[in-house]
Amino acid sequence: QQQVKQSPQSLIVQKGGISIINCAYENTAFDYFPWYQQFPGKGPALLIAIRPDVSEKKEGRFTISFNKSAKQFSLHIMDSQPGDSATYFCAASRGSNYQLIWGAGTKLIIKP
Amino acid sequence: DAGVIQSPRHEVTEMGQEVTLRCKPISGHNSLFWYRQTMMRGLELLIYFNNNVPIDDSGMPEDRFSAKMPNASFSTLKIQPSEPRDSAVYFCASTGPPPLWGYTFGSGTRLTVV
Numbered sequence: 001q002q003q004v005k006q007s008p009q010s011l012i013v014q015k016g017g018i019s020i021i022n023c024a025y026e027n028t029a030f031d032y033f034p035w036y037q038q039f040p041g042k043g044p045a046l047l048i049a050i051r052p053d054v055s056e057k058k059e060g061r062f063t064i065s066f067n068k069s070a071k072q073f074s075l076h077i078m079d080s081q082p083g084d085s086a087t088y089f090c091a092a093s094r095g096s097n098y099q100l101i102w103g104a105g106t107k108l109i110i111k112p
Numbered sequence: 113d114a115g116v117i118q119s120p121r122h123e124v125t126e127m128g129q130e131v132t133l134r135c136k137p138i139s140g141h142n143s144l145f146w147y148r149q150t151m152m153r154g155l156e157l158l159i160y161f162n163n164n165v166p167i168d169d170s171g172m173p174e175d176r177f178s179a180k181m182p183n184a185s186f187s188t189l190k191i192q193p194s195e196p197r198d199s200a201v202y203f204c205a206s207t208g209p210p211p212l213w214g215y216t217f218g219s220g221t222r223l224t225v226v
Contacts, residue, residue, distance in 0.1 A: 041220075042217075043218055104154050
């Protein structure tokens with residue numbers, strides 16, 4: 001019940017396309033859902049986060065869609081660029097600074 | 113702010129040697145986390161501290177691993193004796209009390225045990 005399942009494991013998208021990464025969770029006590037972006041040789045960096053009182057949050061080209069009843073949330077990257085090529089992790093927790101439960105990660109490659 | 117600072121960036125050591133990884137969290141953050149990342153196992157939480165007190169060390173692989181946080185600005189992760197299977201990237205992350213959101217990760221220490 002503590003798991004966060006992330007898919008796909010890897011994703012190749014053409015430049016300008018939409019990249020979509022999905023996550024599912026079981027624990028209904030989770031109330032904070034961040035996405036992290038990791039470039040090679042760097043630590044993960046917070047990209048965008050959402051709480052379950054809203055169904056969508058948008059920051060620039062990045063959007064989180066949240067479906068509380070289905071216990072799923074997804075990251076959409078619009079107009080994907082080669083610079084977006086990275087590994088993306090979803091996570092979940094109770095509160096913003098409690099222990100995060102991590103998805104397994106998605107390696108995203110944007111083809112020029 | 114310089115962010116979370118980890119040292120060294122790279123460490124190559126021989127099996128059986130002691131290894132000490134260091135972390136300086138962001139000033140004002142009161143929670144600190146040590147993670148290990150490998151291709152096979154992804155991101156694994158080893159231990160986390162809240163207000164310098166270890167809260168959950170269930171991820172520490174075995175007694176060869178130990179972590180300390182003597183004050184709010186410094187933490188160490190020690191492996192003694194090191195083994196080749198400990199080779200990984202070790203990350204330190206910190207976060208603050210609300211409304212400070214999200215973890216800030218350091219750049220990691222790439223450990224190679226030969």
